[in-house]
Amino acid sequence: MCGVAGYLGYVADGAALLAAMAGAIAHRGPDSEGIDIFPQAGLAHRRLAIVDLGNGQQPMASENGRFVISFNGEIFNHVELRRDLEAQGHRFRTSADTEVILHLFERYGERCLSLLNGDFAFAIWDSLRERMFLARDRMGVRPLFYTRHRGAVYFASEVKSLLKVPGLQAMLDIKALDQILTLWAPIAPRTAFQNIFELEPATYAVIDRNGMTTTPYWELEFPDHGDYLGVAAEEELEDLLMDAVRLRLRADVQVGCYLSGGLDSSVIAAIASRLDTQPLRTFAIGFESREHDESYFQSIMVDHLQTRHVQTLMTSGDIAADFPDVVRHMERPVIRSAPAPLYALARLVRSNGIKAVLTGEGADEIFAGYDLFKEARVRRFCARQPGSRFRPLLFRKLYPYLPNLRRQTPEYLSAFFMAGSANIGDPLFSHRPRFRSTSSTKMFFSRDVKNALGGYDAAEEIVSLLPSDFRRWHPLNQAQYLETRFLLPGYILSSQGDRMAMAHGIEGRFPFLDHRLVEFAARLHPEQKLKGLDEKHVLRAVAGKLLPKEISERRKQPYRAPDTEAFVGETKHEFVDAALGADSVRRSGIFDPVTVEKLHRKCAAGAPSGFRDNAAFVAILSTQLWQETFAAGSPSRAVA
CATH class of the missing domain: 3.40.50.620 (HUPs)
Incomplete structure (x- = not known):
């Protein structure tokens, strides 16, 4: 694991910029730093030495010098790949998996990605064709971000590295915030920052003088009904x-x-x-x-x-x-x-x-471990059997680790879990309760943000991105795809x-x-x-x-941590009061200071709070902290 950074295009002082970009992600690779400058391009690397501790420095060049790589991650089958390449006449100078990628790319080009078993995000400069090749692993374990600014393309393992580019400002993307407050995360390639994007998982990009193109190289697919593995x-x-x-x-x-x-x-x-x-x-x-x-x-x-x-x-x-x-x-x-x-x-x-x-x-x-998968199955059963006396029992069976649920009436449980269940053909059926519950935080948005968003619906954007055969899959597989993708x-x-x-x-x-x-x-x-x-x-x-x-045989207990109670109570945290204070909220322009103050008072008083209050409190606090950290001093950026 490491940190990568680079650019393609004219940069006045590429070496100084790459040093700053690499310095911003030094925590990713505390063991060493490397920088290479080419005509109209550059690569930087911060190394966390795990394989071939003495000889794996990067950026690393191919034998003939045509290709240079900056690589973050691990190729776990590099030993087997090296053996195959050596049998084909390739010679190696190191035992690092980085060099294996170089040889594979030299031989197969982008087709090498299908051979890699690993977690990776890397950039390869091709000096002959004067183009940069970026790639990211299938599941999205390792990050890679990019932006276009003043005629050049910049990329890095973290956004804070990109913010070292002169003149590039941090501005909140309110559609991304809407997605986070609905789906828990932005929909790639969108990030929390306007005009800064994430290379999607299982995707490669080519950057040259004609621009940048992205191409998926793998997709998670489920079989149609009946086409499953057997008893082995x-x-x-x-x-x-x-x-x-x-x-x-x-x-x-x-x-x-x-x-x-x-x-x-x-x-x-x-x-x-x-x-x-x-x-x-x-x-x-x-x-x-x-x-x-x-x-x-x-x-x-x-x-x-x-x-x-x-x-x-x-x-x-x-x-x-x-x-x-x-x-x-x-x-x-x-x-x-x-x-x-x-x-x-x-x-x-x-x-x-x-x-x-x-x-x-x-x-x-x-393997379908989340309660959400079971909840969707219960909701489908109840939609088909609306008069079943087992409904309250099934709801409580879902969450035995939540004692407060036992005190809820059958009417409450039905109202909470069954909203939207009439349409069992909805492609987002499994996730609607979560999306509905989480998105309640958007009621705290300021009038300007609400107006800027208009009728935007993050959930419907998800629907537009689903595979063409999605509706033919088993409902459980549909839910798994949404969660995994x-x-x-x-x-x-x-x-x-x-x-x-x-x-x-x-x-x-x-x-x-x-x-x-x-x-x-x-x-x-x-x-x-x-x-x-x-x-x-x-x-x-x-x-x-x-x-x-x-x-x-232990029933799953989801990983959870104290939310609101971590920030309010006997111990006072000045940054919480400062971030949620009326002046700060008004200055950021994202949330309504009056409703935020009411929520803050309610939580600070120790009033009982459920998921919605907890989610709203943490979301507002983290957004305010994000604004102070990355976009301080420019309140208009929040609604730009």
């Missing part, structure tokens, strides 16, 4: 998982593992402990709040695997203290405080001398993933997001993933061979 799925899953973990343990430094106490990270840790020759290093978050804490289950796995375990205990005050830095690294507003503990966890890992960790992200998306790269792998880990120079590795596993899971029969209301059915069968029953 469990064995194939076990083999694929073993190999995915084996490949991701490759490194010239020790690889650790996050251990939440849930099924997904426990499976990865169990396999890693079998394959690794060293005692496994594991790391976890504990919470002062019992409602959020999973320390008991972590201890079961630590005892089972005999790992060298370290935990950081988070208080609400810790979350608040880190939150301004969290927003700076995320570079976007959010509706939850959940990234903050992961920021602290990465800091803990780094302080223990580890540079790379395996994590369990991706399993909930590809939009929320996974837009929030889980970015705000909670890459940004929090790389803030401290930590590389996250995700075995469940090996593209072979993703494609395998897409071909499974829906009942092998969600059997009744039991999530991740086939994964649990494999987990039963690896884990104690208390873990393998």
Whole structure:
């Protein structure tokens, strides 16, 4: 994992600019820096040394000097690819995976992307054709942003690097904010910044004197009804998982593992402990709040695997203290405080001398682990059986870890979960309750923002981007596509993933997001993933061979962190009062100061708050912090 930056076009002092751009992302690659300048182009690199520690410096040139690469990420099958290339006559100077990409690109051009098993974002300068080639991995693990400014194209691993370009101003994109407050994330290529874009996952771009073109090279596809894998799925899953973990343990430094106490990270840790020759290093978050804490289950796995375990205990005050830095690294507003503990966890890992960790992200998306998938199934049942006496029981079965739900009346439960359920043919049927609940924050928008947005509907933009055969898929597969295509790269792998880990120079590795596993899971029969209301059915069968029953049969507890209570209460946080104060809100121009003040008073008084109040509070606070961090001094930019 590293940081990349570069440009194509006329730049007055390219070396100075690239030094500034690289400096802005030094946290991504604290081990070394490299810069190369070409006619009308340049590349910069910040290195986090994990493979070939002594010889993997970048930018790296091909043997004949035609191609030069700046690469962020890991190619996990680089050993096998190198072997094939050597058999074809290619010679290598290093053992770095970076050089493997160069040789592959030299031989196959953009077709090399289909051969890569890895997480990557890279740029390759072709001096012969005078063009820049950019590419990003299939799932969107590694970020890459770009902008066009004064006749040149600039790109980098993070937006803060692009903001070093002279004259480029940070302006909030209010449609992106509307998307975040509906979908939890912007819809790529849009970002929170006007005129700054994200290269989409599974996409490559070519930049030359004629402009910039983007082309997708992979798409997540689900089979039509009936065209599913057979009974050998469990064995194939076990083999694929073993190999995915084996490949991701490759490194010239020790690889650790996050251990939440849930099924997904426990499976990865169990396999890693079998394959690794060293005692496994594991790391976890504990919470002062019992409602959020999973320390008991972590201890079961630590005892089972005999790992060298370290935990950081988070208080609400810790979350608040880190939150301004969290927003700076995320570079976007959010509706939850959940990234903050992961920021602290990465800091803990780094302080223990580890540079790379395996994590369990991706399993909930590809094996249908989220409550949303079960909720959609219940809503479909209730829409077809409107008089069923099982409706309240089914709603409560969905969320046994939320005791407040037991106190709700059947009428309330039906109103909350069943809104919009009459139209079961709606392509967004599974996600409508979430979108509706989250988007309630938009009631706090200022009049100017509401007028500027007009009738814009972020959810309908999603509909326009769906594949042509989407409606032929099983409803569960439709829901999985929405989650995997939009929320996974837009929030889980970015705000909670890459940004929090790389803030401290930590590389996250995700075995469940090996593209072979993703494609395998897409071909499974829906009942092998969600059997009744039991999530991740086939994964649990494999987990039963690896884990104690208390873990393998444990019902999923979603990762959550204290939200509003982290920022209000006995401990006062000056930045919260400043950001939500009437003058600050009025100056930013995004929200209505009167309604924001009412929400702030309500939360500060300790009044009971549900998801909507929590989401609104965190969203408004993070947006205000974003504005102060990136666009301070220009209130009109918010509604430009």
